[in-house]
Every structure is written in structure tokens, then in C-alpha cells.
Amino acid sequence: MPRARSDMRRIREVLRLRDEFGASQRQIADACRLPRSTVRDYLDRLRASGLRYADVLGWTDVELEERLFPPPVTSARPVPDWRHISRELSRRGVTLRLLWEEYLEVYPGGYRYTQFIQHFRAWQSAHAEPRLRREHRPGAAIEVDYAGMTLSVGLGAEARQAQVFVACLPYSGYVYAEATWTQQAEEWLASHVRLFEHLGGVPGKLVPDNLKVGVSHASFYDPAINPAYHDLARHYRTAVLPARVRRPRDKPSAENGVQQVERRVLAPLRDTPFATLDAANAALRDKLAALNAAPLSRRPQDTRAGLFATEEKPTLRPLPPERFVPGTWARHKVPPDYHLALDGGVYSVPHTLIGKTVDVHSTAGVISVFLRGKRMACHVRRQDGATVTLDAHRPANHRAVARFTPDAIQADLAAIGPAAALLFARILAGADHPEQAVRAGIGLIRLAATHGTDRLEQACQAALEANVGSYRYVQRWLAAPPATAADTAGAGEHANLRGPSYYH
CATH class of the missing domain: 1.10.10 (Arc Repressor Mutant, subunit A)
Structure with missing residues (x-):
């Protein structure tokens, strides 16, 4: 040495x-x-x-x-490949004792365990990589991760292991943690929302690990951020800069925060029974308050909570007026009926999107449809299986068909005249199904377009006088040439005349 x-x-x-x-x-x-x-x-x-x-x-x-001081003469014992030892030590579950035992299996006359450790530590010191010293600014970043330890919540057979979300502000070292049932996307996003509300502001950037709920594709140069996580960052006007894969030094504050939470919060609570998740989080808050109020080893006159309150919190960006509502993203191809079946409801989109693939963002209250980043449709979310169709999404001919309801047709015929309206009412009352009457009503409206409203009103009046509730009667009446006085003169009473009752 x-x-x-x-x-x-x-x-x-x-x-x-x-x-x-x-x-x-x-x-x-x-x-x-x-x-x-x-x-x-x-x-x-x-x-x-x-x-x-x-x-x-x-x-x-x-x-x-x-x-x-010449180096001492060493024995001819075989020297391990310390570089290989260092690489193996980074693998999960591998220890120096295990590597030493494997070394002795190959070289029985090799170093004893104490010498093995001393030589390896000396090699590590001589080959230590330079570490970048990071200068943290107040409110510039927050590092987030999940603890390796879990928390048992529930009594007896109903006990479950809850995950523990951990966040740490690098400047002050202030630590936040909460228990959630899973590490799924909705809980991941909700934990961030509660984190920002607890802090009373938003830091300049988020530094997560490469969890799939946060990062779709890990890359130092161009990471793909999960769309929902990106939405959260945009809502709170912050940025997501994930750490490199298997580079814990990229987020040392989160690593230290996790260690502090495991040692000083979770370990003391390991045997404490919690009936509910709320009870577990209440205990976590008490332990975290003590952790953040403890003097710092490097600055005994300060605490994490004190540094955060006086130096860091004033630098955080203000919370937006509205709380972020977590949602999920999915891709769908628009079918020919231009309706998407989503989570218990059916929603229309513009018919011009038929055959195209759209992005759908779903929250607890709203369904939004996007095409290349442009919002094309927005609906209030339904859970009852109902179909929601906006008239503007239909093509012109579908809009025309959709507007032909019994009430709409009744109103159109009433505008033509009282006889037309009364005739349709009789047709509707005698129909076996409303659609039968609707078709007859559409026919009457089209006859008005062909022959004029006055002629249709006369034809409908004739049908009423003849006690006939039929579209066909009106059609034939309009198709027949108008009757003259000569045509009807001298008809009088006759035994072969059928009379109005025949057509009833």
C-alpha cells in the first residue's frame, strides 16, 4: 500500500x-x-x-x-481474475464468499477467505472508476422508484403484500413514500399525483427507473416514455428523464431514499399488522416524518424537512388548477359502422375515419379519440353498454335516416297541413311496429316533394274522408288525373257503390 x-x-x-x-x-x-x-x-x-x-x-x-520499501516476496498462489470477480459480483444473489468458494474448487491451495477479500479490495481501489460529482439545485429534480421490500396489509388469510412507492428530492434529501396494492400504470400515476400534492409543487424533472409503466423503450439517447406518463408530465409542466438501464448511480438519491425507507420505515413496521391500506399509509407517514426531521450526518444543524421547507419548496413550480386524472391509451381500427366498443360503452367517431387506426385515451369520466395527435371525438364515459352517437359523425344520408323518428315525421307533416298530420297519426296508431309507420311517413313527405304540399294535403284529406289510413291510397290519389265535374255528374246512389265503410 x-x-x-x-x-x-x-x-x-x-x-x-x-x-x-x-x-x-x-x-x-x-x-x-x-x-x-x-x-x-x-x-x-x-x-x-x-x-x-x-x-x-x-x-x-x-x-x-x-x-x-520494496514489495514483499509473495507466494506462488494462483491469483484470481479480479475483473471477472467484479463482473460476477454485480449479478443478483452473487456474493464474495460464493466466488471465493468457486475459486477454491479450481485452486484448492489458493488464498484463504480473508486474504481473498483483502486482495480484491486492493484491486478495487486501484481500478476504481471516476465518479461524477453532481451539484444539485433546489427543486431541479425528483427521483422515483419502488422499494424492494413490501408491506403486509390485511389480517389472516386476507393479507396481501403492498408495494411501496418512494421519491426523493436530491437537494434536500426529503423522502416521500406510500403503499399501493400494485405497480400497475394507474397506481403509478396516482402516486405521482399524490406526491406533487404532498410537496405542494412540481420539480423541474422526473428521474424514474426504466419500469414499463413509465418507460416503453429504454434508451439514454431517445427513450420512449409511456403515453400516460407523458400526459402526466405535460399536465404538470415537467419532464421525464429516465436513468440508464442498470445504472443506479444515475439516480443515487432514489437509491439512498429506498435504503432509508427500508431500514428506518419498513423494517420497524415489519411485524405490525395493518387491517387496511389507509392504516398502513398512516403508519408510513409517521415514520417518514421522523426520518425527514432527523439531523443530517453531513450537516447536523439541518434536517431534510427543514431544507425542503426553507430552500427547496419555494423553487417548485406551482400545481396546475386541475388535478391530473390518470387514463390509459389504446389503439383501435375504426370499423365500417364508425363506432368503437370501449369498456362497457359504444362510441361514435367521424365516419371519415373508417378503416383508420386511432389512439383512444380513456379516463374514469371521458373517452377521447385522436388521429395523429388531433382530437377527433370526445364522449362522456358510459358503463351501461349504451351506444353514444353524435349526429355530426354520421354521413349525410345516415343523418337523414336518423332524423326520421315518429315525432320528427309528425312535426314535418304538421307543417304541411292538419290533414297530413292526422293521417300519419292514424297510420302510426294502426301499425304493428313504429318503423312501419315511419316508412309510410317518409313516403308521404317525399310525395309532398314531388306533387307539392297543397296536393298532398288534398290527398290526405281525401283519405280521411274515405276513412282510409294508407300511404298507398294517397299515392294512387295523387297519381290519378284530377277529377272534373263531368266525371262525377249523375253518379248518384247505386247499389254497386262500395261506400266509405268498405275502406275502413
């Missing part, structure tokens, strides 16, 4: 006092403030090396140390 620079300065001073002043061992010890035994060891090494003070004036400390 290299000696301290102060040790080498003292050795040079011992050599100078000996050669230039002929000082005794006692005098050198007093002048250098060293034990006589140490001075004796230095002088013995100098005599054995034959060095004089003039010889070492231009030497570096490393050169002088190598001359006076």
Missing part, C-alpha cells in the same frame, strides 16, 4: 539531518517528532540501500519508496 506523502518527507529529513549535520538518533527523533523505533527503522533502511541525501534530491516519492 503506498505510503503517505508526509512519511516520505520525514524520511528525506532524517537523511538530511544524518548526512549534513551528523545528528544522532535521539536528535533526529526530537527534531522530526518521531518515535526512536521509527527513526531506527528508517536509518537501517537507508544504510542498507547505501543512499546519501545528495542522491535523492531529484527523486520522486515513488522512486524513494520503491528503493526503501
Whole structure:
């Protein structure tokens, strides 16, 4: 192990006092403030090396140390591949003892466990990678993750393991945690909403791990953020910058926060029974309050809660006026009937989207349909299986068909005349099904377009006088040439005349 620079300065001073002043061992010890035994060891090494003070004036400390303290002769024991040991140690569940045992299986005469550990630690120190020192600014970021430990919630056979969401502000070290049943997308988003509301503001960026609920495709250069998570970030005017895969140093605050929560919050509660999730979260809040109020080891005069309240909270961005409502995204191809069946309801979209693939965003209250980022339809969510159709989504001919209801037809015929309205009412009353009457009513309206409203009104009046409730009678009456006075003169009463009752 290299000696301290102060040790080498003292050795040079011992050599100078000996050669230039002929000082005794006692005098050198007093002048250098060293034990006589140490001075004796230095002088013995100098005599054995034959060095004089003039010889070492231009030497570096490393050169002088190598001359006076040559490395000990080591045994011929096989040396492990420390780089391989380091890589294996990063794998889950692998320990140094396991690696040492595997090493002994190959080299039975190898290092004992203590020597194995010492040599590995020395190799680690010599090959340590430089670490970037991060300067955190108040309110600039918050790191989020889930704890590895879970919390048992429920009594007896109903007990379940709840997940623990953890967030940490790097500047103040302020820690937030809550228990949720799962790590699914809706709970992940809801935990963020409650986090921001607890903080009373929003940090500049979110630094999550690469959980699928947050990051669809992990990439340092161009990560694909889950659409719902991206919506949350846009709603709160923040950004998502996920850590690199298997790079815990990218979010050291979250790693430390998880460790603190596991050791000082979850471990003390490990045997505490919780009947409900609310009871578990109440206990978590009490423990977290104590954790955030504890003095910091690096700054005993400060606490996490104190730094957050005085220096960090004022820098957070304000919460938006409306709370974020978590939703889910899905892709659907629009069928020919231009309606999408979604979660208990059927919703229309513009008929021009038939055959196209659209993005559907569903929340607890609203269904929104997008095409290439543009909102094309929006409906209040239904859970009763009802079909919701907007008239604007229909093509023109479908709109025309859709507007032909008994009430609408009755109103149209009433505008033509009272006879037309009364005739349709009779047709509707005698129909076996309303659609039969609707078809007859549509026919009457089209006859008005062909022959004029006055002629239709006359025909309907004739049908009423003949006590006939039939579209066909009106059609034939209008198709027949208008009767003249000569045609009807002298008809009178006759036994072969059928009379009005025949057509009833």
C-alpha cells in the first residue's frame, strides 16, 4: 500500500539531518517528532540501500519508496481474475464468499477467505472508476422508484403484500413514500399525483427507473416514455428523464431514499399488522416524518424537512388548477359502422375515419379519440353498454335516416297541413311496429316533394274522408288525373257503390 506523502518527507529529513549535520538518533527523533523505533527503522533502511541525501534530491516519492520499501516476496498462489470477480459480483444473489468458494474448487491451495477479500479490495481501489460529482439545485429534480421490500396489509388469510412507492428530492434529501396494492400504470400515476400534492409543487424533472409503466423503450439517447406518463408530465409542466438501464448511480438519491425507507420505515413496521391500506399509509407517514426531521450526518444543524421547507419548496413550480386524472391509451381500427366498443360503452367517431387506426385515451369520466395527435371525438364515459352517437359523425344520408323518428315525421307533416298530420297519426296508431309507420311517413313527405304540399294535403284529406289510413291510397290519389265535374255528374246512389265503410 503506498505510503503517505508526509512519511516520505520525514524520511528525506532524517537523511538530511544524518548526512549534513551528523545528528544522532535521539536528535533526529526530537527534531522530526518521531518515535526512536521509527527513526531506527528508517536509518537501517537507508544504510542498507547505501543512499546519501545528495542522491535523492531529484527523486520522486515513488522512486524513494520503491528503493526503501520494496514489495514483499509473495507466494506462488494462483491469483484470481479480479475483473471477472467484479463482473460476477454485480449479478443478483452473487456474493464474495460464493466466488471465493468457486475459486477454491479450481485452486484448492489458493488464498484463504480473508486474504481473498483483502486482495480484491486492493484491486478495487486501484481500478476504481471516476465518479461524477453532481451539484444539485433546489427543486431541479425528483427521483422515483419502488422499494424492494413490501408491506403486509390485511389480517389472516386476507393479507396481501403492498408495494411501496418512494421519491426523493436530491437537494434536500426529503423522502416521500406510500403503499399501493400494485405497480400497475394507474397506481403509478396516482402516486405521482399524490406526491406533487404532498410537496405542494412540481420539480423541474422526473428521474424514474426504466419500469414499463413509465418507460416503453429504454434508451439514454431517445427513450420512449409511456403515453400516460407523458400526459402526466405535460399536465404538470415537467419532464421525464429516465436513468440508464442498470445504472443506479444515475439516480443515487432514489437509491439512498429506498435504503432509508427500508431500514428506518419498513423494517420497524415489519411485524405490525395493518387491517387496511389507509392504516398502513398512516403508519408510513409517521415514520417518514421522523426520518425527514432527523439531523443530517453531513450537516447536523439541518434536517431534510427543514431544507425542503426553507430552500427547496419555494423553487417548485406551482400545481396546475386541475388535478391530473390518470387514463390509459389504446389503439383501435375504426370499423365500417364508425363506432368503437370501449369498456362497457359504444362510441361514435367521424365516419371519415373508417378503416383508420386511432389512439383512444380513456379516463374514469371521458373517452377521447385522436388521429395523429388531433382530437377527433370526445364522449362522456358510459358503463351501461349504451351506444353514444353524435349526429355530426354520421354521413349525410345516415343523418337523414336518423332524423326520421315518429315525432320528427309528425312535426314535418304538421307543417304541411292538419290533414297530413292526422293521417300519419292514424297510420302510426294502426301499425304493428313504429318503423312501419315511419316508412309510410317518409313516403308521404317525399310525395309532398314531388306533387307539392297543397296536393298532398288534398290527398290526405281525401283519405280521411274515405276513412282510409294508407300511404298507398294517397299515392294512387295523387297519381290519378284530377277529377272534373263531368266525371262525377249523375253518379248518384247505386247499389254497386262500395261506400266509405268498405275502406275502413
